[in-house]
Amino acid sequence: MNKRLEDLTEWVKENNYTYAFIQSKYNVFYLSNFKSEPHERLLGLVIFPDKEPFLICPNMEKVSAKASGWKGEIVGYNDSDNVWELFQNAVKQRVLEVEMIAIEKEVLSYSRSEQLLSLFPNAKFVSADHKLRTLRMIKDEMEISILREAAKLADFGVEVGVHEIGKGKNEMEIIATIEYELKKKGIREMSFSTMVLSGEKSAEPHGHPGLKGISSGDFVLFDLGVVYEGYCSDITRTVAYQTVTDKQKFIYDTVLQAQTLSLSISKPGTRIGDIDKIARDYINEAGYGDYFTHRIGHGLGIEVHEFPSMSENNDDYLYSGMVYTIEPGIYVPEIGGVRIEDDVLITEEGSECLTTFPKNLQIIK
Numbered sequence: 001m002n003k004r005l006e007d008l009t010e011w012v013k014e015n016n017y018t019y020a021f022i023q024s025k026y027n028v029f030y031l032s033n034f035k036s037e038p039h040e041r042l043l044g045l046v047i048f049p050d051k052e053p054f055l056i057c058p059n060m061e062k063v064s065a066k067a068s069g070w071k072g073e074i075v076g077y078n079d080s081d082n083v084w085e086l087f088q089n090a091v092k093q094r095v096l097e098v099e100m101i102a103i104e105k106e107v108l109s110y111s112r113s114e115q116l117l118s119l120f121p122n123a124k125f126v127s128a129d130h131k132l133r134t135l136r137m138i139k140d141e142m143e144i145s146i147l148r149e150a151a152k153l154a155d156f157g158v159e160v161g162v163h164e165i166g167k168g169k170n171e172m173e174i175i176a177t178i179e180y181e182l183k184k185k186g187i188r189e190m191s192f193s194t195m196v197l198s199g200e201k202s203a204e205p206h207g208h209p210g211l212k213g214i215s216s217g218d219f220v221l222f223d224l225g226v227v228y229e230g231y232c233s234d235i236t237r238t239v240a241y242q243t244v245t246d247k248q249k250f251i252y253d254t255v256l257q258a259q260t261l262s263l264s265i266s267k268p269g270t271r272i273g274d275i276d277k278i279a280r281d282y283i284n285e286a287g288y289g290d291y292f293t294h295r296i297g298h299g300l301g302i303e304v305h306e307f308p309s310m311s312e313n314n315d316d317y318l319y320s321g322m323v324y325t326i327e328p329g330i331y332v333p334e335i336g337g338v339r340i341e342d343d344v345l346i347t348e349e350g351s352e353c354l355t356t357f358p359k360n361l362q363i364i365k
Helices: 003-014 025-032 059-067 083-092 110-119 129-137 141-165 171-183 199-203 246-264 272-285
Strands: 019-022 044-047 054-058 073-077 100-103 124-127 195-198 219-224 235-241 297-299 306-310 323-326 329-332 336-339 342-346 351-353
Touching: 003 019, 003 025, 003 044, 003 129, 019 025, 025 044, 025 129, 044 083, 054 059, 054 083, 059 073, 073 083, 083 110, 100 110, 129 306, 141 171, 141 219, 141 235, 141 342, 171 195, 195 199, 199 219, 199 329, 199 336, 219 336, 235 246, 235 336, 246 272, 246 323, 246 329, 246 336, 246 342, 272 306, 306 323
Parallel strands: 019 100, 054 073, 100 124
Antiparallel strands: 019 044, 044 054, 195 219, 219 235, 297 306, 297 323, 323 342, 329 336, 342 351
16 A cells, blocks of 8 residues: 555545545546546445445446556446446445545535435545545645646746747637647646737737747746646746847836845745735735736646645745746736746755746747
8 A cells, every 4th residue: 555545545544534535536546556537437445444445437448447556456337337336336345334434525426426325325424635635735745846847848838839929820829839849758638728928918818829929028828737747747937039129128117126125035834825915015015906807826736726825924934845827927918917826845955946948037039
């Protein structure tokens, strides 16, 4: 049994839960190393305090589950099988009475919760979400190594995109080239839908790329990330095309300085909300507070957005091994937007930016 599974098993035992039922594909991967896209089918990991856990998945996935390194029992099923009957039988082989089931309350659907209660009518639910988030929040050496490589590939993606600007390509054509070059390096999946936004569209934090050509004087914002060995990266860089006004330069420099301030206090023991506050205060003082419309960042790992939320009202603290983004932005309609985002690792001494693409304002000719 791996350490992650051992930690959750110990938590189940300490709290006298009958079992934990984990069915988020991300948490199943974290605990078992088995990565699967179950679609509407049931995928689950069932963990007991003093019995062997079992994995339940479609029969067509059993070979992949074993190849991932899972050594425990696999309850496989065909599409024509009654999967919940198989689930119930596997549980009853291990326990006589089901009283408390730890579930992912933020993930488990209402229909599946009804199904569980129909199988075990005396059971009560408790949340496993906080425990799982806490475990995943602190990355081990293997995870950090993977995230490092994912960040390098994100850097490469931006480099490709910046190089394409001067070739007369539109936003979607640049995205196509970025993703093509990453696929040539073995990347099958992006962390999220790649964004290349130019001109006024760059003032939309989650804008939609299109066939718009890039014009002289435009800001061009790149936001992208890759999934590498199950872990995500996330980078944003903003460049200017051909010319830049004094106002655009001031906006860019303001965002860069705000990010620099947040990075300067990123170390173990810092209150998470202060990472947001120091950048927000600086942008407010520069007169653009109303144009910084989102939190400073988010946790990063198996999911591109995970615990913790790097918002101003977060009173938790930074710990060594945490990985998150710092991404201040200013978005001014009719002028454009600037966002600068890095993936940050908290170390015992301070912090390290895993993404390293240059952040000085580049004017692409």
